[in-house]
Amino acid sequence: MQRRKLAESIIYCLLFLCGSLSIFVTTGIVIALGIEALGFFEHVSLWEFLFDTEWTPLFSIKRFGIAPLVAGTLLTSAIALIIALPLGLLVAVYLGEFASEPLRRVLRPILELLAGIPTIVYGYFALLFVTPLLQTLFPELPGFNALSPGLVMGFMILPMVASLSEDALYSVPQGLKEAAYAMGCTRLQMVFKVLIPSALGGITAAFILAMSRAVGETMIVAIAAGQQPNLTLDPTSPVETMTAYIVQISLGDTPHGTLEYRTIFAVGLMLFLITLLLNSVSFMIRNRYRNA
Amino acid sequence: MQPAQAAPMYADSSSEAAPIERAKWPISDLIFQVCALLAILLALSVIIALLFDIFSDGFHRLSWDFLTSFPSRFAAKAGIYSALVGSFCLMLLTIVFSLPLGVGAAIYLEEYAPKNRWTALLELNLANLAGVPSIIYGILALQIFVRWLDFDRSLLSGALALTLLILPVIIIASREAIRTVPRTLREASLALGATQWQTIWTQVLPVALPGIMTGCILAFSRAIGETAPLITIGALTYVAFLPDGLFSSFTALPIQAYNWVSRPQEAFHANAAAAMVVLLIILLSMNAFAILLRVKYQKRTR
Numbered sequence: 001m002q003r004r005k006l007a008e009s010i011i012y013c014l015l016f017l018c019g020s021l022s023i024f025v026t027t028g029i030v031i032a033l034g035i036e037a038l039g040f041f042e043h044v045s046l047w048e049f050l051f052d053t054e055w056t057p058l059f060s061i062k063r064f065g066i067a068p069l070v071a072g073t074l075l076t077s078a079i080a081l082i083i084a085l086p087l088g089l090l091v092a093v094y095l096g097e098f099a100s101e102p103l104r105r106v107l108r109p110i111l112e113l114l115a116g117i118p119t120i121v122y123g124y125f126a127l128l129f130v131t132p133l134l135q136t137l138f139p140e141l142p143g144f145n146a147l148s149p150g151l152v153m154g155f156m157i158l159p160m161v162a163s164l165s166e167d168a169l170y171s172v173p174q175g176l177k178e179a180a181y182a183m184g185c186t187r188l189q190m191v192f193k194v195l196i197p198s199a200l201g202g203i204t205a206a207f208i209l210a211m212s213r214a215v216g217e218t219m220i221v222a223i224a225a226g227q228q229p230n231l232t233l234d235p236t237s238p239v240e241t242m243t244a245y246i247v248q249i250s251l252g253d254t255p256h257g258t259l260e261y262r263t264i265f266a267v268g269l270m271l272f273l274i275t276l277l278l279n280s281v282s283f284m285i286r287n288r289y290r291n292a
Numbered sequence: 293m294q295p296a297q298a299a300p301m302y303a304d305s306s307s308e309a310a311p312i313e314r315a316k317w318p319i320s321d322l323i324f325q326v327c328a329l330l331a332i333l334l335a336l337s338v339i340i341a342l343l344f345d346i347f348s349d350g351f352h353r354l355s356w357d358f359l360t361s362f363p364s365r366f367a368a369k370a371g372i373y374s375a376l377v378g379s380f381c382l383m384l385l386t387i388v389f390s391l392p393l394g395v396g397a398a399i400y401l402e403e404y405a406p407k408n409r410w411t412a413l414l415e416l417n418l419a420n421l422a423g424v425p426s427i428i429y430g431i432l433a434l435q436i437f438v439r440w441l442d443f444d445r446s447l448l449s450g451a452l453a454l455t456l457l458i459l460p461v462i463i464i465a466s467r468e469a470i471r472t473v474p475r476t477l478r479e480a481s482l483a484l485g486a487t488q489w490q491t492i493w494t495q496v497l498p499v500a501l502p503g504i505m506t507g508c509i510l511a512f513s514r515a516i517g518e519t520a521p522l523i524t525i526g527a528l529t530y531v532a533f534l535p536d537g538l539f540s541s542f543t544a545l546p547i548q549a550y551n552w553v554s555r556p557q558e559a560f561h562a563n564a565a566a567a568m569v570v571l572l573i574i575l576l577s578m579n580a581f582a583i584l585l586r587v588k589y590q591k592r593t594r
Binding site for chain 2: 243
């Protein structure tokens with residue numbers, strides 16, 4: 001009996017450690033990024049980092065303003081979200097309220113497939129299929145641009161938006177929908193005046209999560225958006241995102257421990273903080289909405 | 293479901309309903325449905341265009357030689373042997389590391405964790421980690437495994453990076469599977485005098501296993517296509533030997549493909565496409581297996 005109790009507590013301890021591992025991972029991320037970023041900020045002031053308008057750490061005249069990288073990230077993400085949010089919600093409403101059961105059963109796995117394709121394949125597709133396609137429409141479009149990876153990224157995150165929004169719509173009580181029909185609502189009126197407003201919390205949470213996903217997406221933009229930090233909101237110009245910059249330095253021959261090398265930790269920290277903020281807001285909205 | 297029944301009811305309702313609305317309804321409804329179907333069609337055409345593009349670019353390069361040759365400066369001679377073996381070893385190690393840790397964490401959170409602040413923090417943290425960009429895990433692995441622990445740019449570092457990346461996914465999927473196991477099963481087992489762990493090991497886990505496996509396979513298929521964290525830890529792109537141990541340097545399919553994409557020559561693009569075809573075939577068969585498992589499992593429980 002005593003031995004069994006001992007075994008139980010050992011197992012409990014092991015499982016507790018597994019469960020708490022995620023905290024260590026987060027702490028690890030903060031420490032790993034923080035230490036090197038601190039080294040970076042000893043040489044570059046936070047003010048310059050945030051408000052300078054040029055990012056040229058690899059040139060002879062070094063400027064460390066992250067604004068161009070943030071602008072590139074925002075630009076590609078915005079294009080992706082313009083595609084993914086409305087289409088994703090539309091698909092969610094259709095699958096949840098309009099589609100027949102057999103159609104639903106066929107469409108869902110296909111959408112899942114879209115989400116399961118590796119991002120490197122999307123990057124190839126953006127660079128060597130979508131960009132040439134867009135160039136036949138706009139001949140002056142450069143080979144690297146924000147538009148093509150943005151569009152492709154939109155279709156990559158569409159299934160995620162659709163499935164999270166569908167969960168949100170599904171959690172609306174059946175009674176509310178029936179009440180709307182009983183009041184003489186048409187199906188569309190029910191969707192726009194009852195269903196979507198009641199599921200707004202969950203839908204917002206899904207949208208924010210999609211935003212975080214777009215901001216952190218790496219390979220598509222690293223391949224197809226270019227490697228020129230441009231402070232611009234013009235979708236046809238080549239841009240460099242925060243993630244693409246990290247890839248560029250990781251592949252280059254910048255020696256470890258130099259200031260240039262430390263930039264990836266400063267940029268990584270910035271990226272981590274942005275996605276942390278978005279993820280936390282999304283989580284809180286979802287939680288509050290579930291408890292309400 | 294309900295709306296489908298409600299629609300004819302409305303159409304049949306008495307003349308007291310506003311006649312204008314009644315006449316309008318089918319048209320706007322139809323327009324909405326057409327829009328939704330167009331959106332789905334657009335997404336479908338993206339998948340088809342993507343698959344067609346990759347296959348038409350890469351299929352002619354696929355051959356036994358391509359699978360069993362090392363990379364080369366000459367596009368026509370290059371192959372993916374080291375990348376294929378590298379990906380395989382990476383996956384094996386990742387499974388070995390992430391499965392016990394992930395399932396253990398899921399068991400703790402579902403079966404043991406008390407409702408307190410620490411657990412609430414774990415939940416928030418887990419939701420956050422699931423949304424951390426993969427490249428951040430790469431930087432974490434670079435700093436901790438490659439530099440502090442001095443594992444260098446080895447298979448071990450790569451596998452640990454991928455493990456951290458998919459751990460949240462595995463935990464979340466396993467928790468959902470464990471949650472579907474009926475309470476009564478646990479209560480019956482505990483009532484017969486089994487300890488909590490005996491209950492979990494002999495009753496809960498066997499029932500939850502298919503669900504856990506489905507989630508895990510999907511997570512592994514995500515890991516096998518991940519490029520960014522491996523690039524950040526500095527996996528090499530030109531490796532003309534097979535890994536011979538945990539600390540051997542390595543390359544992997546997505547890294548090799550990225551290297552070929554970023555070259556200007558078209559012949560290398562064809563190689564990249566061919567490598568992606570191989571990657572997609574591996575991935576799709578893993579996904580198909582997971583879906584089959586799910587379908588079979590759903591039938592059994594009903």
